[in-house]
Amino acid sequence: MRPVTLLHHRGFLALFACSYVVALWFAFLWFHNDEIAIRRWFNGELPIDHEQAAVVAQHWMDIDLTERHSRLLGQLADVLLRSGNADQGIRILERLVTAKPGDAALRMHLALILHQAGRFQDAERHFGILLEENSTHG
Amino acid sequence: MAKDLGCQYIARTERLDAKAGNLNHALARTHGDYIAIFDSDYVPQPDFLEKTLGYFTDAQLAFVQTPHHYYNVDSFQFRMRIGKRDKWNEQDVFYRLMMPGRDYWSSAFFAGTSAIFRKRALVDIGGFATQSITEDLLTTIRLYRRKWKGIYHNEVLSSGLAAKDLKSYHTQKQRWAEGNISLLFTDNPLWTSGLSIPQRVCFFSTVFGWLAGFPALIYFIAPAVLLMTRMFPIHPLDWAFLWRYVVFLSITLIGFKIASRGYGRLRYDQAYNMLNFFLLIKAAVKSFLRLPATFLVTNKGRGEAVTLRAIMPQIALVLLCLGAVPWAVFHIVYQTWDGLDRLDGSLGLAIPVFWTAINALLAISAIKSVTAPIYHRYTFRFLGSVAVEYASETATPMRGLGISQDLNESGLSLMTFQPLQSSERLILTLHLGSRPVECHGAIVFHDADKSHGGYYVYGIQFIDIRQSTQDLIIQHCFESVLPNFLRHFDRRDTLTARAVFWYYNRRRIRARAPRQTFTLPLIVRLPEDNLFAVSEDVSRSGLSLISHVPLKAGEHMPVEMMTPVGRVYGEVEIRHSREVVAGRSYHIGCRLLALSRSSSQVLVRLLASTARSQAA
Numbered sequence: 001m002r003p004v005t006l007l008h009h010r011g012f013l014a015l016f017a018c019s020y021v022v023a024l025w026f027a028f029l030w031f032h033n034d035e036i037a038i039r040r041w042f043n044g045e046l047p048i049d050h051e052q053a054a055v056v057a058q059h060w061m062d063i064d065l066t067e068r069h070s071r072l073l074g075q076l077a078d079v080l081l082r083s084g085n086a087d088q089g090i091r092i093l094e095r096l097v098t099a100k101p102g103d104a105a106l107r108m109h110l111a112l113i114l115h116q117a118g119r120f121q122d123a124e125r126h127f128g129i130l131l132e133e134n135s136t137h138g
Numbered sequence: 139m140a141k142d143l144g145c146q147y148i149a150r151t152e153r154l155d156a157k158a159g160n161l162n163h164a165l166a167r168t169h170g171d172y173i174a175i176f177d178s179d180y181v182p183q184p185d186f187l188e189k190t191l192g193y194f195t196d197a198q199l200a201f202v203q204t205p206h207h208y209y210n211v212d213s214f215q216f217r218m219r220i221g222k223r224d225k226w227n228e229q230d231v232f233y234r235l236m237m238p239g240r241d242y243w244s245s246a247f248f249a250g251t252s253a254i255f256r257k258r259a260l261v262d263i264g265g266f267a268t269q270s271i272t273e274d275l276l277t278t279i280r281l282y283r284r285k286w287k288g289i290y291h292n293e294v295l296s297s298g299l300a301a302k303d304l305k306s307y308h309t310q311k312q313r314w315a316e317g318n319i320s321l322l323f324t325d326n327p328l329w330t331s332g333l334s335i336p337q338r339v340c341f342f343s344t345v346f347g348w349l350a351g352f353p354a355l356i357y358f359i360a361p362a363v364l365l366m367t368r369m370f371p372i373h374p375l376d377w378a379f380l381w382r383y384v385v386f387l388s389i390t391l392i393g394f395k396i397a398s399r400g401y402g403r404l405r406y407d408q409a410y411n412m413l414n415f416f417l418l419i420k421a422a423v424k425s426f427l428r429l430p431a432t433f434l435v436t437n438k439g440r441g442e443a444v445t446l447r448a449i450m451p452q453i454a455l456v457l458l459c460l461g462a463v464p465w466a467v468f469h470i471v472y473q474t475w476d477g478l479d480r481l482d483g484s485l486g487l488a489i490p491v492f493w494t495a496i497n498a499l500l501a502i503s504a505i506k507s508v509t510a511p512i513y514h515r516y517t518f519r520f521l522g523s524v525a526v527e528y529a530s531e532t533a534t535p536m537r538g539l540g541i542s543q544d545l546n547e548s549g550l551s552l553m554t555f556q557p558l559q560s561s562e563r564l565i566l567t568l569h570l571g572s573r574p575v576e577c578h579g580a581i582v583f584h585d586a587d588k589s590h591g592g593y594y595v596y597g598i599q600f601i602d603i604r605q606s607t608q609d610l611i612i613q614h615c616f617e618s619v620l621p622n623f624l625r626h627f628d629r630r631d632t633l634t635a636r637a638v639f640w641y642y643n644r645r646r647i648r649a650r651a652p653r654q655t656f657t658l659p660l661i662v663r664l665p666e667d668n669l670f671a672v673s674e675d676v677s678r679s680g681l682s683l684i685s686h687v688p689l690k691a692g693e694h695m696p697v698e699m700m701t702p703v704g705r706v707y708g709e710v711e712i713r714h715s716r717e718v719v720a721g722r723s724y725h726i727g728c729r730l731l732a733l734s735r736s737s738s739q740v741l742v743r744l745l746a747s748t749a750r751s752q753a754a
Binding site for chain 2: 002003004007008017020021024025028032035036039068071
């Protein structure tokens with residue numbers, strides 16, 4: 001049988017299509033694993049795996065942030081803060097503020113979190129920047 | 139054979155400069171003023187010279203080019219809808235629309251075959267150009283540079299064989315692409331001297347058109363890549379963009395429909411783009427790298443089965459596109475697609491999914507068309523009907539009049555109105571115009587799918603057929619069957635023409651008895667002889683038929699028509715006699731007169747029969 005004749009074999013095509021979709025599914029899960037995990041933790045659909053969360057946070061700290069990445073990192077920070085991993089959460093928020101220095105709401109969020117965590121000097125620095133920006137923009 | 143026909147066959151031992159070398163070799167050994175050029179698979183119509191030589195009264199005219207046409211419509215290059223009398227071939231748009239357009243701008247070019255040249259013009263430019271594997275285009279440019287003229291005669295006057303398999307087709311395409319693109323480096327039409335501005339534009343567009351593989355690749359993969367990467371080139375994707383996009387798309391589609399005047403089929407054209415894009419990219423890269431190109435002769439034989447390697451780019455594209463769609467579904471399921479609740483998010487998903495699905499379908503359609511099992515006969519059977527008298531050779535006498543559905547020198551598909559015995563041997567009389575020829579045939583196949591409603595279709599193979607009979611059949615096929623086939627299948631009414639005809643004819647059509655397509659054998663009793671003919675359409679008040687002789691309008695003559703529901707005897711009045719091929723084939727319109735009661739009933743039953751499509 002010539003290989004090309006398989007293209008007209010319905011059984012082969014059905015089997016191949018099923019295998020292909022399953023392979024794609026696994027590839028998708030592997031490729032978007034972090035994203036899916038963050039969304040599930042954020043929505044409370046999955047208990048937080050601190051170890052995995054830390055790995056994801058570490059991994060995402062080093063990449064160039066797109067809008068989607070920023071949103072997901074924000075969600076991850078929220079998840080970490082809720083789970084009591086304040087240091088990791090703060091580090092992520094600081095990364096986000098570095099990437100978006102003009103985002104006042106984000107900076108305020110970070111300042112408040114720092115304040116709650118007892119890191120008053122760091123919080124003061126961010127409050128100062130916010131006040132300065134506020135006075136500059138009138 | 140050449141000697142028998144009073145011709146001289148010139149061959150050479152070396153292969154230097156391929157086809158151009160052959161032509162130049164013969165050019166130096168012939169003495170005529172005009173040279174007609176045909177590829178070895180091409181058969182000119184008898185009136186080829188009659189219809190082309192007249193143009194040469196213009197002393198500056200170098201050549202007359204006529205359309206390329208393929209008669210083997212079973213090639214994968216054709217899309218046939220027999221019932222609708224519609225055929226599509228990839229090259230129709232070029233030869234029936236673009237070349238006449240180029241002719242308007244004095245930019246028609248010699249296309250390698252089906253042309254006639256003034257020898258003096260060729261001698262003036264030093265013969266056919268040998269510096270390119272597409273000698274035709276380069277020769278034309280050189281003729282135009284020397285202020286010679288070319289003309290395009292837009293009428294099919296010869297027919298050849300289309301490549302039967304993908305390998306041969308791609309060999310041909312690659313040669314054309316490499317040859318044309320290489321002109322950019324040898325005789326670039328943009329700055330070569332002596333051409334007019336329209337000629338520069340036309341020739342550059344011809345060359346540039348062969349670079350279409352690159353944009354095609356982008357169109358084919360971009361939607362799938364967008365789905366998989368979620369990277370969108372348009373932001374924001376909102377209504378303001380969307381309505382402009384819909385207007386643009388509508389204008390493009392309607393514009394294509396109007397401009398292609400019935401010859402273009404968007405779906406088929408795109409399927410062929412799909413089939414060729416990788417080859418064109420390969421040819422372009424090869425040409426840009428100035429790698430040596432070879433003149434490979436296109437195989438026009440039986441056809442080879444396609445290999446996986448030949449269609450690997452299309453398979454890869456199918457996998458990419460069919461992978462991108464489930465990938466998008468996974469995004470929805472796992473909620474990893476941003477902004478699905480917003481317009482930009484949902485459109486960002488819907489638009490690429492739509493185009494990815496379209497591209498996947500195109501790729502599948504292209505693969506399907508070239509991987510279909512090769513069931514073609516070695517020699518093509520012409521689609522057309524001739525009246526066939528048959529009689530069984532066995533002791534049980536059985537005779538009748540049927541028609542062929544297709545025909546060539548080795549056999550025919552015979553439609554009868556009575557069942558015949560399988561493997562029966564028949565004495566056949568084929569009414570090939572004015573020449574009835576007798577031969578023997580054996581039934582080798584009963585087409586049960588087509589045999590119902592009083593029709594019986596059999597595959598017949600000729601037995602011990604003489605060469606002279608075969609020659610007569612072939613001659614009739616090219617001179618009469620093929621032009622009649624083209625009369626139905628090569629006619630294209632534009633959208634505007636159809637609308638205008640519909641508007642002005644609608645009342646007339648309503649009032650007239652509707653004509654139905656019936657291909658039935660009939661005998662017209664002429665004063666001196668019987669005319670065996672085939673009907674084209676029948677109504678309660680008239681019929682039309684194809685005859686090898688013109689009949690005089692106004693004359694009355696008896697007619698006998700065989701149908702699956704009985705015979706019709708009556709008299710007809712000839713209303714018109716229109717030439718299909720001068721001296722060989724005429725379309726005759728008749729009005730039915732004086733039908734007996736039983737014949738009228740047969741006619742009514744025939745017209746009401748649900749098996750009408752059988753005869754079509």
